[in-house]
Amino acid sequence: MNTLNSNITSEATQQDENPVPVQEETKPTDAVIEEGKTVGKPYADDAKFKLRDVEVFYGDSRAIKNISLDIGRNEVIAFIGPSGCGKSTFLRCLNRMNDSIDICRVKGSLKLDDQDIYDSKRDVVELRARVGMVFQKPNPFPKSIYDNVAYGPRIHGLANRKSDLDDIVENSLRKAGLWDEVKDRLDATATGMSGGQQQRLCIARAIAVSPEVVLMDEPCSALDPIATAKVEELIAELSESYTIVIVTHSMQQAARVSHRTAYFHLGHLVEVNETNKVFTSPQHELTESYITGRFG
Numbered sequence: 001m002n003t004l005n006s007n008i009t010s011e012a013t014q015q016d017e018n019p020v021p022v023q024e025e026t027k028p029t030d031a032v033i034e035e036g037k038t039v040g041k042p043y044a045d046d047a048k049f050k051l052r053d054v055e056v057f058y059g060d061s062r063a064i065k066n067i068s069l070d071i072g073r074n075e076v077i078a079f080i081g082p083s084g085c086g087k088s089t090f091l092r093c094l095n096r097m098n099d100s101i102d103i104c105r106v107k108g109s110l111k112l113d114d115q116d117i118y119d120s121k122r123d124v125v126e127l128r129a130r131v132g133m134v135f136q137k138p139n140p141f142p143k144s145i146y147d148n149v150a151y152g153p154r155i156h157g158l159a160n161r162k163s164d165l166d167d168i169v170e171n172s173l174r175k176a177g178l179w180d181e182v183k184d185r186l187d188a189t190a191t192g193m194s195g196g197q198q199q200r201l202c203i204a205r206a207i208a209v210s211p212e213v214v215l216m217d218e219p220c221s222a223l224d225p226i227a228t229a230k231v232e233e234l235i236a237e238l239s240e241s242y243t244i245v246i247v248t249h250s251m252q253q254a255a256r257v258s259h260r261t262a263y264f265h266l267g268h269l270v271e272v273n274e275t276n277k278v279f280t281s282p283q284h285e286l287t288e289s290y291i292t293g294r295f296g
């Protein structure tokens, strides 16, 4: 796995008749990436998403290079890789969040339950209700705690009566592990909550519209370890009912929360496998270099 070059430096050759061979580590970027070829297990038996030959361009620049991947039903899959390798770009294809970027173009076949995500007739608002998203920085609306959670159900007409809406708000806050902390101050403004509470509120807001998938883009990067632990517990509980795709810079977090881990590098999907395999016996040299901290 570890490719090391045995070199004898010219300086050493001149100075020493019996030089000690100097081993020079191959730079990770020298490792071969075969475009479109992903090591490990990129496909799933019961696929929620089937993504084939996906490419994403920002203007002329190709940020995602021929990636094929299945994401299983009720699977938690973590996307890891060095900064700028395309994790967020690929994640945002799953609910067309890239649509708002004018210069962004997505190619390939992207299917959710065998239906084309990029079908021009698709209702993107409905897609985003099915495929919810939680962002890096908690972004509650400047409204009450109650109204933050009730917002989606209201615009999607999910509750006919106030009591139905109350039930949705309570259930969503319970699932997000927040109910006991906020039940006596539902009318308080959400921006007055702690960062960790705000992030769990954003999760409650995402699940209030009964999504099938929750996308999380570095959901804990702005949180302290205690708040992070709470969100991770929540991910474990939510995984019983939802498909979860999480982008994370924390390999420990990927190891704790995900079933499979996908390693991205320079816009390629280099390796995908069961999380314990990726971290204990990575098959690709680049994955190994990254998880052993040689770069990233």
Ligand SMILES: Nc1ncnc2c1ncn2[C@@H]1O[C@H](COP(=O)(O)OP(=O)(O)OP(=O)(O)O)[C@@H](O)[C@H]1O
Binding pocket: 058, 063, 081, 082, 083, 084, 085, 086, 087, 088, 089, 090, 101
């Ligand atoms: N709105 C944009 N316009 C132009 N280029 C972009 C845009 N967003 C991302 N890119 C480029 O696409 C590539 C992939 O970026 P992306 O944010 O998806 O990577 P990432 O792996 O999520 O990075 P990070 O871990 O730093 O968040 C980078 O080269 C980045 O500069």
